[in-house]
Amino acid sequence: MSGEAPQHWRHPGYVAVLDLVAARAGLLPPSCPPAAMEGIDRAMARAGLPQDFAAYLTRLETDTAILDDLLVELTIGETYFFRNPEHFHFVRREVLPDLQRLRGPRHPVRVWSAGCASGEEPYSLAVLLLEEGYKDRMEVRGTDVSRAALARARVASYGEWSLRGTEAGRMRPFLHAEGKRYTLAPEVRDRVHFGYLNLAEDTWPSQSRGLWHMDIIFCRNVLIYLNRLTVEAVAQRLHATLAEGGFLIAGPSDPPLSGFAPFETIVTDWGVVYHRPAPGHTPRVHALRHFPARVIPPLVQSHSPPPVAPLPAAPPPPPRPSAVPDGLEGAKQALARGDWREAAQRAGALAEDPVAAAVAVRALANLDPRAAVRACAEAAARHPLAVELRYLEAMLLLGLGRLPESEHAVRQALYLEPSLAVAHLMLGHLRRRQGDLPGARRSFRMAESLCAALPPETPVLLADGERAGRLLEVVRNELTRLTALEEKHE
Ligand SMILES: C[S@@+](CC[C@H](N)C(=O)[O-])C[C@H]1O[C@@H](n2cnc3c(N)ncnc32)[C@H](O)[C@@H]1O
Structure with missing residues (x-):
């Protein structure tokens, strides 16, 4: 942040505030400086210290409520019921049956919505579990860094805006209209426990706070705000918070996590799901009954038993082979002379190497662009830090006119290489x-x-x-x- 062009900021105090926020909450520099300055101005005014950066910085250091209040200005608390319905379908069709197979039919399901904002996400999960007959066998938690959002979540009174999603109708049986607002039935409300948690802090997993041994974690549209180091640490803690056999679902625009912790990656048509493998158990998604999903084994190896606080040091990723693998040169030459089949075959045999994977995708793009998109998404999930694969994916999607998906991929490339x-x-x-x-x-x-x-x-x-x-x-x-x-x- 300190390296930002000075003309962006009306006062150096803004940069100091944002540096402090990056250190304490792991937030990325804001993408829109004017909006960030307005937000900081509002938070300073609420703290009773308008324009007094020195005093405000001291309060931020010492008063977590002041910091939380500022975070609300710098992140977006947007959410709605059953957002990204495909995630909930995946839980219903794949995750719940798989957990039953692993833990038996009477096992309670433990679910956590990390970064739950005003509660629509954990309440949607509770409704899904009610629909699926888990009435007395669910534990659902929602946490957020915004105490104001948590207060709204606990009150559980919502407007039409929270019901704008295509599947929000599933909430209607549990909502009672009161004027222009809807109050959530106690049957759902009382099933979700809310609590404060700054994901950037090393205070979890924690058995005493109930944040451990989770079967399902939704951490969607939160990591997108966090800087790379924080995402890495959070990914390791999320992995440690999952029970063996548990699943983590992130948002479609969130940064890739598989390089940071020993997740098995399940690539679906709509995005990636992370799985903490249980020894000797193969997830049901292998059967591919409902989703054209592919399961990719962990990139990072797990060496330790499932930790509960205090958290053991996460295992470092294994060193990648540095030598150029045999055959890559041949694949590149075939690509250069336009022999796409030869290039795809040679490079495809070296899929463990991200450079070879990119050569294979480039070759395939000339033979079958749709197959190339699929191969590229799979290679990008396998090599989450390979910028070229994200960029290629964006190019291929652009070529197919799939603009929002292309934008998503190009943003991930920029996340890796700004x-x-x-x-x-x-x-x-x-x-x-x-x-x-x-x-x-x-x-x-x-x-x-x-x-x-x-x-x-x-x-x-x-x-x-x-x-x-x-x-x-x-x-x-x-x-x-x-x-x-x-x-x-x-
Ligand atoms: C866009 S909302 C996502 C809500 C919900 N997960 C969804 O996808 O609909 C982002 C939430 O992340 C929270 N947040 C941002 N930084 C956080 C942090 N360091 N720890 C915990 N929550 C954070 C914000 O307060 C906000 O409520």
Whole structure:
């Protein structure tokens, strides 16, 4: 944060506040400085210290309520009932039967919504469990860093906005209309226990707080706010909080986790599910009865028994082989001469290597773009830190006109490599095509400044040999086209 361009911030105090928030809550630098400054201004005013950064920083250090109040301004508490219904379908069709098989039919199911905001997510999970006959066999917890959101969750009174999802109707039997609002029936409300938790703090898993031995964790649309180091630590704690055989579901835009803890990764059409394998038990999803899912074994090996607080040190990822594997050169040459089948075959045999996986995807893209998208998603889940695979996935999805998915993939590439000029350029295209002209301008500007900072003859990363000077011209042409488009819209 301290390295941010000074013109973004009206006062250095904002940067100091955001540095403190990054250290205490692991938040990424805000993507929109003006909105962040407004939020900080509001929080400072509520603390009774408008414009007094020195005093406010001292209060932030010592008073967690003041810090929590600020976090609410810097993250979005948006949520609604049965958001991403495919996640709930997966739990019903795959996870619950699998847990029954593993633990027996009478075993209570332990569920945690981590970053639950105002409660719609854990209440949806409770309703799902009621629908499935787990009335007396469920333990559902919701935690969040926002005490205000937790207070709303406990009151459990909701407006229509919380019911905007396509499957929110499943809540209706448990809601009583009172004027323009709906009160949740005690039958559901009393089944969910709420508590404060800052995921960035090393205070969990914790048996005494009930945050341990979970069968199902939903941690959706929270990790997206956290910086890389915090995501890594949180992924390890989430793994440690799962019981053996448990499942973790993250949000569609959340960063990939499989490189950070020994999760088995289940790739589905709609995203990735993380599984903590139980020795000797094969998850039912192997049967692929309802979902075209693929199960990929853990990237990181587990060496320790399931920990409860205090948390043992997480095992480091095993070193990746550094030598170029035999055959990769041959695959690259086949790709260069346009022999796609040969390239795909040779590189496909080396799928453990992310460079080879990218060669295989490039070759496949020329044979069958849809198969290439699937292969790329699978390779990206297997090699979650491989920027090239995320970028290729974005390119392939763009080619198929699947713009929101392409945007998701390109954002993941940028999460891994924020200075990837070609990815900013692509994000600009995607935003323009989806009508977000100011967003497109920001992305093109970012690509422009990254290219302009390089000597013109420097090859640009992942730009297929394109040099910085030439790419700069391309980006500037895009900006000119965008200006013309904006004028037409005025
Ligand atoms: C967009 S909401 C997600 C709500 C719900 N999980 C969903 O997907 O609908 C993000 C929530 O994450 C919470 N949050 C952000 N940083 C957090 C942290 N470090 N620890 C715990 N919760 C955090 C915010 O307070 C907010 O309520």
